[in-house]
Amino acid sequence: MDLSGTTAISEPGAGEMQVMETKSKRQPEEATPQSFKTYKRRFWILGVFSFLAFFQNLQWNLWGSLSESVDFVFDGFGSGTVAMIANWGTITYLLFSYPCAWIMDKKGIRVAVLIIVSSVTVGTILRAGSLLIGSDVLFLVMCHIGAILNGAVGPLVLQSSAMIAAMWFPPSERTTATGCGQLITLMGGAGSYLQPLVVRSPNPATKEEIRSDIARLLEIYVGVSVGVLVLVFVYFPAKPPTPPSVTSTKERVDLKGSAARLIRNTDYQLTVISMVFCVAVPSAWHTVLNYSLKDIGIDQDEAAGIGFLGVLSSTLFGLLVTRVTDILYGHIKVSLILLMSFDIAFFYWFFLLTWGCIEVTTWQVYVSIICGLSLNAATIPLFTQLAIEFAYPCSELVVVGFLTFGANALMMAFLFLFLIPNIGYSWVIYLLLATSCISILLLVFVKENYRRTNEDKEACVQGE
Template sequence: MNSSTVNIARYDNDAEEIHDTEIKCPQDEEIHQHFKVYKKRFWILGIYSFLAFFQCLQWNLWGPLSDSVDTAFEGFGSDTVAMLANWGTITFLISAYPSVWIVDKRGIRVGVLIIAGLVTASTAMRAISMLFHSDTVVKVMCHLGAIVNGAAGPIVMTAPPVIAAVWFPPDERTTATGCGQLITLLGSAGSYLQPLIVRSPKHADKEEIRSDIARLLYIYVGVSLFCLVTVALYFPEKPSTPPSVSSSKKRIDLKGSAGKLVRNPNFGLTTISMAFCIAVPAGWYTVLNYSLGEIGIMQDEAMGIGFLAVLCSTLFGLLVSRITDILYGHLRVSLMFLMIGNIVFFYWFFLLSWGCINVSQWQVYVTVICGMSLNGSTIPLFTELAVEFAYPCSELVVAGFFTFAMNGLGMIFLFLFLIPDIGYEWVTYVLLATMSTSLILLVFIKENYKRMKEDKQGTATAE
């Protein structure tokens, strides 16, 4: 048997590890390749994650300030706040395909620059509206800003698995995907700190609250400009040498990937299950203040609950992602256990909402924080399971499919708030129904780890 050596490694100063992997080719020829892992992968993931965090904060801008904006601006009720959040899902559905196409053709660097540009434009629109003493102008510009910010959503939500596949080795991929997705969600937690800057009606009058909101919006313009300049200065497209076997393989093109995924029953069930599991809790979080208000928890206290819920969700999700990388191969079972726990805590909140249990502060904290933590931790696991089913289809297309499904279901949920006098009690029914449906669908999924099997064809060593 003839043996040849292909050395594709370049020994750059920022290379942290070199993986030597022997790959068996169809012709029984051994090829010895070098795979490199670069320290700059943490910069790529870090700057993307911060930008995605900020975009998500803008999406959930008004919900945590519900009492303040109701006082400061005429006509800002729960229907307006829900619609401002819903623009993110509506715009996502419209811009999903163009966004995926652009990133597929032009690369992830161009995609991240587009995110930064759209977020900057949206923050500028809101800030400019505060220069006019007109509630109508503010309301119109806030809607326009929400639309523009929402247009960045498809790239924000599809980028993490792509960055993980391009820059990270197999034993870090789920963790990297989890970081990109869960730190994005942390933006919602950041939005619940806004009452530290914007006072509630208990502590300020209308003009003082308007001044606080204006100050907050001007700060956001500065942050968005910083992100735009930073990404423009340094955000490389991909490493010069791939970190693994699968990352070195060319993916099926956009059209071919879409065709194969539509015909893949396991991928379809995973996508629908993820949409039911994630969409409604994510939408509920944007209007959480109103559900908590029904049981006597007002804006100031809701701030603490909302912030801790997403903070714990992010930290627990990262822990679950890391454990998954270490003990890979049990994604479906892990998801089922997480979702059963999720249903238990949401059912507990359901009992509190309907007065079946006397409401106490600690119960509200436990049910919301634990329920959201378990729910958020399923996101990177669902993503990895979908990518494994789809390989060698593009991770970009995979993420595009399930985020499209999630936003479609989330849009329907938020539209329900526009029904006159609908109240908020029905939300807990929907939470339980969608979570239960997701769990049932998981029972029929058969695991298949195609990408991981290919990465383990050879023996990798680190120098």
């Protein structure tokens, strides 16, 4: 360890290190393991970004856990409005996917993260400010605008995780780093289910009391977003001084070239479609979970507990899976099939509960939903790493972009269904089961190929 707080793979003298770093910059293809270094500050970078991603996702799921309260206080709110506000995240994601990828490619991670936190902050200020004016119509409009601003930077949030892992972390930590960024993002959903601790439910609370609670909550969010903006502005470098691995130094294929290659890559295409069917519907479902639970007699407060524990366990279990995957790398496909098989079993259990085949009890609802969501969330970083391995040396921006674009397209279609009058909610569990089964079937035909990892291993062997 040197005095700057970094962990070096070797300990050459200052002059030798300078020569080696210069050589690495000029001729990255000839770099040796002694040219690479990991920095402790990588955990600061990942931590700040992960919290920002957490907060951005919380704003996306802002009203789902408060459905009864906002329905009671504001004219115009209901399941359709709550779903539409959440759906702005998917709609804007599809519209801004390419512009965000271009920004990330041309301007780097620091600029991208500054754009994320600035857009989220403006959205929180608009919502909080409009509520103070006292017009329900203006507040509803600002909720939609805030959701658009929050959703427009969604592609940057999901693309940044894989880029930070590739640029700052060594091969033995990349899946874990990617998983932290992606899974802690899901924790925003858990955070949103804590909102009923601040905002009371109707009866016995009055409209004025609930309105005051919501105003207080939105003011807290303004303070948090401004605080994160300051942290990012003060210190969030674009890349480390010295790369952590040989593939971190290798120039990627440009955006258009990457897209052209991936369209012809059958294993990558199957992986993308499999992930889309696996994760899209459960991810969108948790934003409107209250309505499915209400059908079987679970009220807002109880649903908040289920939603919170579901997302919390999803994050913790997902992080455990990613760490095990890094330690025992090379078995991602088998891991995914096992996770999805158990996932289907728990969603089928919830299906039996919703249709009255099994008597509804609270513990069964908790277990079936929490375990189903946890297993499903754990597949996200594994799908991402498998896709990146297939696509290498294509740009991670395009790889993750295709994955998340497809997922958001299906999520958008799912949430639009709630706008159909009198559609009910019983159809949701059918869709959960159907998409999960399609996903596991497609993955069976994928042939594993760890291109990026194999190149790093070969470079290590040659350098010994």
